[in-house]
Amino acid sequence: MKLTKAQRAALREKFGGRCAYCGCELSEKWHADHVEAVEREGRFVRGKWVKSGNLLRPENDNVDNLFPACVKCNILKGPGTPETLRSALTYMAHSIPRIKTYSHVHHLMRFGKLEIDTTPVVFWFERYCASADGAERG
């Protein structure tokens, strides 16, 4: 969907001007992420995926289904949901110590200079909404 300037400005401020997922301050380049994907129709043309522009789930193309996201988070999330993004990040955190060829990581871990946090990922929008709920309750 094409957002109006006012809708885009409101979306940018939805979580305090920060990316819904990592919480970084949004730069001038940020994406309106479909929380639940719209999935675009496409087909392979000479080995390359070409999107037709037709939406497979047009019901998800509405302003209530949009989160402001930094480019990196939006690309990492792709057509997934926040839960698939959380799973991907959790997998990454658990897999780092198993990457035997990445010797810098292992040496830094041996010397206690790098710790991998494998606790569940909490997105910025979850912390933001929790603090807003707390403020409302007083």
Ligand SMILES: [Zn+2]
């Ligand atoms: Zn982000």
